[in-house]
Amino acid sequence: MAMQQGGILTYARGGSWIGIAVSLLLGLAGCNRLGSADEDWPVYGGAAAENHHSPLDQINAQTIARLKPAMVVDLDVARANSEPLEVDGVLYFTGGLSIVQAFDVETGKRLWRFEPKLDTSTLKLRFAWGARGLAYDKGRIFVGAQDGQLFAIDAGTGKLDWSVQTTQGANDGRYITGAPRVFGGKVIIGHGGADFSGVRGYVTAYDAASGKQLWRFFNVPGNPADGFEDEAQAMAAKTWTGEWWKHGGGGTVWNAITYDAELDRIYLGTGNGSPWNPKIRSPQGGDNLFLVSIVALDAKTGKYVWHYQQNPAEAWDYNAAMDIELATLSIDGKPRKVLMQAPKNGFFYVIDRETGKLISADKLGKVTWASKIDLQTGRPVENPGMRYLDFGPSEVWPGNLGLHNWPPMSFNPGTGLVYIPVVESGMNLGDKGVDPARWQPVPGAVNNGISELFANGMRATATASLLAWDPVAKRKVWQVETPPPWNGGTLSTAGGLVFQGQVDGHLVAYDARSGKRVWRYPLGSAGSGTPISFSRKGRQYISLVVGPALGSQFALEGASGYGWNYRTQPARLVTFALDGKAVIPAPAYAGPERPLPDPAMKLDPAKVELGGALWPACMGCHGIKAVSPGSAPDLRASPMHHSQPAFVEVLRNGALAARGMPVFRELSEDQIEALRQFIEARAREDAASAARTAARH
Ligand code: HEC
Incomplete structure (x- = not known):
């Protein structure tokens, strides 16, 4: 199959002159590679096209039995699940509250540690993670923080360059958890926040050398009375009704930003509405652009080029915020420049990135909200009874x-295959008891104008x-079961392998063509980060960050069964290579947490x-139903x-704020007491069911 890699770098095989010549011909980013035959991982996703694919093949089905840890570092941060970067033999990654560290790949020596100054005594943290990744450009490392700051750090010294x-x-309700991206001397970042506060989403591009703001694009329109920032806002405003701006609107770009070097464009993947309930957000209907959309912008100016909306009038907390990967695929015999995305809503989208036209959209698993996506209009054909609005909860x-x-x-x-970490679960959503006209957000709570979901x-x-x-071909080639409920991202390699860190504490490799599991190695902690691959002096490495922080603490109690414990489980950086000689310490846990009722x-x-x-x-930190998967203490x-x-000391007065337990000044004494009683009730329920289980055995 004639298939190219979006023209971007991934042709360059380590040590292959043909590969290097191709990258030279393409004349694209990555000049830092040309001095050596080594292959770096200088960009989130490996290269601008974000395929999470390595062209290295030293580690393959024949050699993998020799794949062993070469470097193991236990980290001084409580939580880490970011994707590392590697440039010229230095590994960079972030953990905790956007603490960045640099390690020498060959010696395992820490070169520097950068800790941003965040005011934890006032910071409203909502999730147990910091940034998911970093950006690198011309000797600078970029990282975003939960307080909305963006930092540029000297990659050689770890000293702050600008912020x-x-x-x-x-505390305006926005926080950064995504990786910044760099292109053409600019650095771009979005933010999250739409589930907790009424925020209006945007992305901003800054000059990478100085931090000067160059442009900002809003993902949803503001109040028309204030005037629109650009024509795209005026167009989007026609798809909203009522006084949406009072609720912020949402549409945050909390993760996906992909730079297209061929077309000099940026693709944004936008999130859900704020609040989720469209009756509150936009009472007389409307598609609500640019919620749950892929939006293409001109990379130089930040001007709108096209958009494709996946969920008009979004109602289910669906997002188009999952990674956007670029490729050139041969479709009906013609090469097409496409982008690919598997968003939350369960379809796999292939979109022509020149025009924004939908090429295909197919179900990847159990999807009940729509029967199909109409390829002519690009709109979903929704199934009846799925919009919980007006008639009570729907599954x-x-x-x-x-x-x-x-x-x-990874692609x-x-x-020619895409390797997707899949979770299959349903939800019950309703808006019983919610009066859209009178609905008010509760400060500090999850504010979505819905009922049911978090109760049962x-x-x-x-x-x-x-x-x-x-x-x-728009079809499944293979599918293998992985430990529930949630695992790390995937790395694909030219060695014909797919790697994934898994929640039960293993790095696992599969044969890329057959799906056969060919290798598995214990990590001593949950494999939550996405692996990367690079080479140094002709040796191929695979690195990932492991630790108790799972991808999502919302990912059900299921993960607690693995026994990962916030107090005893280290976050660690593990690097594998053929014939590695390092040792991963045995895990220190004594099984699942035991509830302690009073x-x-x-x-x-x-x-x-x-x-x-x-x-x-x-x-977001202590787990659904107070069952912690290890990301914070099990209460x-x-x-x-x-x-x-x-309890009051911790919640109201911030006794543990410096250790990542946020202050909840907005909660009244009554509310705090209610939380304390809820935790005790959960402890009693689970202690009783644990005793019943024990009695049965
Ligand atoms: C952003 C993540 C985060 C959120 C949100 C969060 N916590 Fe915490 N919490 C932590 C962390 C981390 C610790 C452990 C700090 C340490 O290392 O001592 C902690 C510790 C605690 C402790 C002390 C437990 C112990 O044994 O030391 C209590 C009690 C607590 N949290 C209650 C709450 C309650 C109630 C809420 C919601 C109103 C909440 N937390 C929200 C992260 C969070």
Whole structure:
């Protein structure tokens, strides 16, 4: 099959003169590679096209038995799941609250550590992760932080070069968890926040050398009375009704930004609406551009070029925020420059990136919200009964974890296949008891104008798999079960392998053509990060960050069964190579957490219920239903909730703020007491069911 790699770099095989000549001919980024035959991983996704594919083949089905840890570093940060970068033998990655560290690949020596100054005493943190990745350009490393700052760091020394506040202050409801991207001397970053606060999403491009703002693009329109920033906003405003700007609108670009070097364009993947319930956001209907859309911008000016919306009038917390990967595919015998995406809503989209025209959209698994996507209009054909609005809760697949979420897929131009980490779960959504006209967000809570989901709507029975998809033939080639509920992103290699870090604590390799598992190695902790591959002095390496922080703490209680514990599980950077000589320490855990109820505590059912309603503010770190997958202490098992004064100290007065436990000043004493009672109720329930299980055995 004639298939190219979006013209971008991935032809350059380590040590191959033909490959280097091709990159020279293409004359594109990556000049840093030309001095040596080594292959770097200087960009999130490996190269601008973000295929998460390595052209290296030293590690392959014949040699993989010799693949062993070559470098193991236990990290001084509580949580890390970012994708590292590698440039000229130095590995860079971020963990904790955007702490960046640099390590020498060959000696394992730490070269520097950069810790941004964030005011944790006031910072409203919502998730247990920092940034998912970094950007590198001309001797600078770029990282975003949860307080909305973007930092440029000297890659040689780790010293701060410049920083800029990309949001309106540290607590305007926006936070950065995505990787910045660089192109043409610019660095671009978006933000998240639409689930927690009424924010209006945007991306901003800065001069990479100085931090000066160059352009900003808003993903949803603002108040028409203030005038529109550009024509795209005026166009988008025609698809909204009511006073949407009062609720922010959402559409945040919290993850996916891809630079197209061939067309000098930027593709944004936008998120859900704020709030999720469209009756509140846009009461008389409308598609609500640019929610759940891919938006193409001119990279020089930030001007709108085209958009494709996946979910008009989004209602399910679906996102187009998953990685956007570029390729040139042979479709109907003609080479087409395409972008590919497997967003949350369960379809796999192939879009012509020159025109924005939809080429194909096919279901990857159980999808009930739509029967198909009409290829003529590009619009979904929604199934009846899926919009919970007006008639009560509906069971919808995929759930809002997404059939695919942000752990990246990978595309191997050799096999022509895309390797997608899949989660299959449904959800129950409703808006019973929500009066759209009177709805008000609750500060500090998850604010979406819906009911059901967090009470009993998430399914503890999610299954996970790795799916190899042929984007041209539009069919599944193989699919293998992986540990539930949620695993890391995938790395594909020219060695004919697909690597994935898995939640049960292994790095696993599959044969790229057959899906046969060919290798597996224990990591001693949850494999949550996305692996990368690079070569140094002719030796191929595979690196990933592992640690208790899973991809999503919303990913159900399922993950708690692996026994990963916030207090005892280190985050670590592990690098593999053929005949590596390092050793990964055995995991230090004593099985799943044991709930610690306090029989002396008096429970008031009304308080327990209120605590349950407030719990979504905590579950981004402490886990759904207070069952922690290791990303923060398991509060059922913590004696802290037995003492009302100690609990208040932590929540209201920020006793543990410097350690990543945010302050919740906006919660009243009553609300805090309700949370404490909810935790105790959960501890009692789970202690009782654990005792029943024990009695049965
Ligand atoms: C951004 C992530 C995050 C969020 C959101 C969060 N926590 Fe925490 N919490 C932590 C971390 C991390 C720790 C552990 C700090 C340490 O290392 O001592 C912690 C510790 C605690 C502790 C002390 C437990 C112990 O045994 O030491 C309590 C109690 C607690 N959190 C309650 C809550 C409640 C209630 C909420 C919601 C209102 C909440 N947390 C929201 C991250 C979070």
